[in-house]
Amino acid sequence: MPEDAAITLEGVTKHFGDGAPALDGVSLSVRPREFLAVVGASGSGKTTLLRLINRLSEPSAGTLRVGGADVTTLDPIALRRRIGYVFQEVGLFPHMTVAENIAITPRLLGWEKARMAARVDELLGLMRLDGSYRARFPHQLSGGERQRVGVARALAAGPEMVLMDEPFAALDPLTRDALGQDYRALHDALGLTTLMITHDMIEALGLADRIAVLRAGAVIAQGAPAALIDHEHAYVRELMQTPRKLAARVDALLAAKER
Amino acid sequence: MDEALADALARLPDYLGSHVLVSVAALALGLALSFPLALASLRRPVLRALLLAATSIVQTVPGLALLALFYPLLLGAAALSERVLGIGFSALGFLPAVLALALYSMLPVVRNTITGIMTVDPAVRQAAMGVGMTEQQALRMVELPLALPVIMAGVRTASVWVIGTATLSTPIGQTSLGNYIFTGLQTQNWVFVLFGCVAAAVLALLVDQLLALMERGFSARRRGAVAAGAIGLVLTTSLALVPNLMRGNAGYVIGAKPFGEQYILAGLIEDRLRAKGFAAARRDGLGSAVILDALAAGDIDVYVEYSGTIWANQMRRSDVQPRAEILKEVAGWLKGRHGIETMGGLGFENAYALAMKRERAAQLAVRSIADLARHAPALSIAGDYEFFGRPEWKAIRETYGLSFARERQMQAEFMYPAAAAGEVDVISAYTSDGRVAQFGLQVLEDPKQAIPPYDAILLVSPKRASDKAFLDALRPLIDAINVETMREANRRASGGATPEAVARWLAERIGN
Numbered sequence: 001m002p003e004d005a006a007i008t009l010e011g012v013t014k015h016f017g018d019g020a021p022a023l024d025g026v027s028l029s030v031r032p033r034e035f036l037a038v039v040g041a042s043g044s045g046k047t048t049l050l051r052l053i054n055r056l057s058e059p060s061a062g063t064l065r066v067g068g069a070d071v072t073t074l075d076p077i078a079l080r081r082r083i084g085y086v087f088q089e090v091g092l093f094p095h096m097t098v099a100e101n102i103a104i105t106p107r108l109l110g111w112e113k114a115r116m117a118a119r120v121d122e123l124l125g126l127m128r129l130d131g132s133y134r135a136r137f138p139h140q141l142s143g144g145e146r147q148r149v150g151v152a153r154a155l156a157a158g159p160e161m162v163l164m165d166e167p168f169a170a171l172d173p174l175t176r177d178a179l180g181q182d183y184r185a186l187h188d189a190l191g192l193t194t195l196m197i198t199h200d201m202i203e204a205l206g207l208a209d210r211i212a213v214l215r216a217g218a219v220i221a222q223g224a225p226a227a228l229i230d231h232e233h234a235y236v237r238e239l240m241q242t243p244r245k246l247a248a249r250v251d252a253l254l255a256a257k258e259r
Numbered sequence: 260m261d262e263a264l265a266d267a268l269a270r271l272p273d274y275l276g277s278h279v280l281v282s283v284a285a286l287a288l289g290l291a292l293s294f295p296l297a298l299a300s301l302r303r304p305v306l307r308a309l310l311l312a313a314t315s316i317v318q319t320v321p322g323l324a325l326l327a328l329f330y331p332l333l334l335g336a337a338a339l340s341e342r343v344l345g346i347g348f349s350a351l352g353f354l355p356a357v358l359a360l361a362l363y364s365m366l367p368v369v370r371n372t373i374t375g376i377m378t379v380d381p382a383v384r385q386a387a388m389g390v391g392m393t394e395q396q397a398l399r400m401v402e403l404p405l406a407l408p409v410i411m412a413g414v415r416t417a418s419v420w421v422i423g424t425a426t427l428s429t430p431i432g433q434t435s436l437g438n439y440i441f442t443g444l445q446t447q448n449w450v451f452v453l454f455g456c457v458a459a460a461v462l463a464l465l466v467d468q469l470l471a472l473m474e475r476g477f478s479a480r481r482r483g484a485v486a487a488g489a490i491g492l493v494l495t496t497s498l499a500l501v502p503n504l505m506r507g508n509a510g511y512v513i514g515a516k517p518f519g520e521q522y523i524l525a526g527l528i529e530d531r532l533r534a535k536g537f538a539a540a541r542r543d544g545l546g547s548a549v550i551l552d553a554l555a556a557g558d559i560d561v562y563v564e565y566s567g568t569i570w571a572n573q574m575r576r577s578d579v580q581p582r583a584e585i586l587k588e589v590a591g592w593l594k595g596r597h598g599i600e601t602m603g604g605l606g607f608e609n610a611y612a613l614a615m616k617r618e619r620a621a622q623l624a625v626r627s628i629a630d631l632a633r634h635a636p637a638l639s640i641a642g643d644y645e646f647f648g649r650p651e652w653k654a655i656r657e658t659y660g661l662s663f664a665r666e667r668q669m670q671a672e673f674m675y676p677a678a679a680a681g682e683v684d685v686i687s688a689y690t691s692d693g694r695v696a697q698f699g700l701q702v703l704e705d706p707k708q709a710i711p712p713y714d715a716i717l718l719v720s721p722k723r724a725s726d727k728a729f730l731d732a733l734r735p736l737i738d739a740i741n742v743e744t745m746r747e748a749n750r751r752a753s754g755g756a757t758p759e760a761v762a763r764w765l766a767e768r769i770g771n
Contacts (some may be wrong), residue, residue: 056388090388095404105390105402112311153390 005029005065006161006193009055012062014048014217022048024217025062032160035187035255037208039201039239045217047088047121050163053195054080066161081105084154084162084192088169092138093151098124098149099134105157125154127187151183162187164196168203172178180207201239202246210246213239263450265755275458281353282425285360286418287529293365295406297372298398307373322424323505325363330356330431330549337556351549351558352542355434356428356435364417368529371413375406402492406478411474415467422463426455429544430517436462445518445755447672449635476702510538511729514559518546518671518747519752520691522608524563524715526731526762533734541664547572547645555597557722561733565609569593569715582608582712589716598721602733605690607742610713611651613640614688614700616678619714631685632659637666638684641674647688651710658709670751675700691742693750715740725730739769 003176007030014023022045029037051057052064064071073078092101098106102123103116111119124133127148134231138146147167161239167183168176178245184207198204204211205225212222213236221228221236228236229244282711290596300307316324333355379402387397422683426437439455442448469491476484491701513533515525525541532539542559551573553559569589580588615630623634631638636661646652647666655661667683674686679698688695688702690713695702717736723729744765752761 054389056385077391077393079391080389085383085386085389087386087389089382091389093381093383093386093401093405094380095401108391108396 004032004068006032006034006067007195008063008065009049009052010063010065012049012052012059012064014045014052014057015060021060021217023052025216026217028212028219028222030161030193030195032193033191035184035196035207035209036212037196037198037204037210038212038214039198039204040173040214041199044198046212046214047165049214050195051166052199053081053163054085056080057168076092081109081157082159082161084157084159086147086150086154086162086167087208088165088167092146094151096137097134097157098129098136098138098141101138101149103158104153104154109157118154120152127152128182143171144179147171147179151179151186155186155192159192161193161195164194164199167196169198169200172203176203183207194245205243206221228256262760263448264454266737266759267451270438270661271458273407273438274434274438274455274599276464276499276501278422278425278436279355279496281360281394281433281435282418282422284353284357284498285421285425286364286519288357288361289364289417289421290368290414292361293368294372295543295702297369297565298376300373310369311373312364314369317362318366322359322363323430325361325453326356326427326431327546327549329359330552331494333358334552334556351545351556352428352432352434355431356425356433360421365415365682367413367420367561368410369413371409371416372406373532375409375413375507376402378403378409380413381584405478408474411470411477413473418466418470419463420603422466425457425461430546431549432542432545432558434542435477438543441517441520442758444670445522445544445672447572447743448757466492468493469566493614506551510540511561511723512540512542512559514545514550514553514562515543516547516550516562517543518756520689520749523603523752523761523765524756527765528561528563528736530762531736531765532716532729532732537729537732551597551599553571554599554718554720557720560723560729562716562718562719563605563623564716565713566604566609566716567651567711568585570711574652576711577650577654579708579711584751585712586714586716593718594625598724600719600721600724600730602717602719602730603737605715605717605736605739605745606738607715607745608713609691609715609745611646611649611710612676612688612690612702612705613655613685614702615685616681617701619681619684619700620703628655628659628661628709629706632661635661635663638663639667640685640687641667641669641677641683642687643674644668654709655705658707689718691745691749693748694753696746697750697753715745736769740765744768 008045009026009028012023012026013021015021026049037044038049050056052059053066053071055071064080064165066074066083093104096104099120103118106116106119120134124131127147129148133145133149136226138149141149150167170177171179180203186192208225210222210224213228213229214220215235220233221231229240231237231240296310300310309673322381330351337705345694347381367392383405384397387401392400415712425435426440428435429437429441434664436455436459439458443451444457461607469488473485473488473768476482513528513532514523515521522543525543527543529539535673542553543555545559547568550559551564551569554562566585566589570585571593574589586604593599593601611629615625625631642652647668663685669677674683674688675694675698677683678686678700719730719733748761748765752758
């Protein structure tokens with residue numbers, strides 16, 4: 001494992017009760033400024049992996065490093081405050097306004113009011129939401145708007161790393177694509193390190209620098225998108241089927257139109 | 260009708276103020292206990308189960324019984340504290356009422372706090388941890404605000420319960436809106452009963468709505484609504500309390516048991532003390548078991564007792580002695596045991612007796628309790644709530660070998676009409692009660708003297724036993740009322756006159 005990795009997992013295993021482990025000897029690393037997508041079906045251990053990194057959960061065995069430091073030596077609260085987290089079900093606080101939701105981590109860190117207000121405005125701008133959103137409550141937003149606020153909240157305290165748990169899964173395709181592209185642009189502009197969990201290979205191909213495939217708690221493949229296309233593992237090839245068919249179909253349509 | 264209403268209104272500042280004071284204190288204590296316990300139990304399943312079970316069990320105890328239980332408990336605690344720390348406190352009235360009502364209020368608050376927090380969407384809780392909140396911060400910033408509507412619903416339920424149940428604190432000596440209900444029930448003053456019920460209901464609804472306003476304000480984050488609700492609550496409380504605070508400390512407290520004759524006599528004593536320049540207050544509706552302890556402890560200063568009650572209930576005597584002998588022994592026992600001063604008899608007896616409808620007695624040829632023995636297995640008897648538990652009843656039964664087909668307990672007011680209507684054959688009556696004649700009943704003779712004499716006697720608390728001015732003010736009442744006069748007074752009261760009006764009539768009649 002490279003010494004300068006942002007996030008490193010070495011032989012990480014997680015048991016819940018007596019059954020098969022949710023994660024079984026997972027080794028993985030995310031380089032600084034890299035966008036890594038972890039693809040897996042539901043029950044493959046994706047969310048568990050994410051929760052271990054910011055210590056919402058503790059591993060049964062193995063070592064996790066964030067910024068080179070073993071996470072068990074770090075204060076979990078401080079750790080979570082410096083890692084952005086975008087939640088699967090959005091997880092906005094329903095009793096707080098958009099501005100309050102975005103400013104939550106800065107508030108926990110004890111920022112001054114003026115600084116928080118300026119930061120909220122900046123993030124609303126980055127997420128393409130105008131100032132009228134500040135005072136709205138989550139239930140007054142569309143699904144796409146809510147997740148934009150969710151991303152803004154994750155970025156509020158200026159983290160170097162962002163963990164995303166199927167962030168766009170519940171959105172319609174157009175919204176999902178727009179938000180994905182916007183986020184990828186921010187990832188590059190802000191120099192973030194992103195680890196995104198998804199069950200959707202198309203999304204992973206569209207956004208990530210590198211993809212790891214998780215199956216039954218084990219990483220069965222990782223590499224650049226191109227390396228996965230003809231991967232030796234049948235399951236990986238299976239995952240690639242859908243985008244390939246889709247690409248072929250679109251190609252055919254385009255060819256037909258040109259003729 | 261108008262007189263009764265005016266009388267009810269005149270008492271409102273006192274009753275309402277005391278009611279609000281005891282309710283607010285009980286709720287404050289209840290909330291102060293419930294919230295920390297509920298929060299502490301959130302992550303401790305065993306504690307949570309115990310807490311919910313305990314508060315549920317408290318809730319199943321009838322309100323009146325819960326209130327009554329606290330009196331002996333506190334009496335013991337007060338005696339212990341007096342001995343160990345040298346600090347005594349009153350076990351009557353405010354304290355037991357507040358403690359019992361506070362316990363009563365806990366279930367809805369505890370249950371709703373726990374439910375409200377535990378049903379917060381787990382995804383939101385996850386998010387709170389994920390953004391880097393500590394457990395405390397997650398509770399304060401996310402879980403509590405989201406659970407607030409449910410918690411406030413619990414607080415509202417608790418406050419309505421407490422305000423309603425506080426009416427039951429009258430029998431343990433805490434003045435409340437229940438005074439209307441208990442006095443009204445005893446004197447058949449239905450205006451009073453209704454007035455008390457309506458006043459308590461209006462107060463409960465008002466507080467409930469103000470709390471609801473605050474809750475809506477919190478949820479919609481309208482500071483104005485929260486403030487309006489809070490100001491309304493503070494205003495209600497202080498408006499209710501001001502008259503009480505202004506009146507200051509009432510010097511001498513007159514106790515009364517919960518029936519008409521006692522209210523008349525307490526009114527007579529009160530008027531008399533006021534006329535002589537004493538500050539006087541009343542503790543109405545004290546239960547028989549509570550009132551003597553209250554006098555011994557100095558929670559009340561004077562009340563009218565009946566010699567036979569002390570003889571049978573307190574001294575546990577079942578033999579019957581001549582009137583004068585019993586009076587002497589009772590006075591000696593009260594002095595020696597409690598330091599209570601017996602000033603003397605008022606001049607009449609209010610004994611327990613068995614009574615039957617005149618026609619029914621003639622039909623069965625029953626003139627005395629001895630005659631009754633033959634017929635009893637086919638007859639029913641009704642007694643007041645105390646009667647069947649009293650030693651006199653045991654004595655009557657054993658002396659005459661009585662065994663009735665059916666024993667029923669009822670409110671004294673309903674026994675007389677029930678006997679007159681033939682719904683019961685025999686009732687436990689009082690010899691000074693005007694209703695014996697009013698309902699055409701006949702008091703049965705007691706040839707074997709199973710029932711001890713019940714001279715009305717004036718008792719004074721130990722701490723007033725050498726208060727010469729006080730004793731002098733009361734002395735003219737000794738031997739001043741004969742049984743005919745008292746019967747007439749009782750008849751007037753059961754005929755619809757207020758006890759106060761009858762007390763004034765009585766004072767005039769005996770030339771005081």
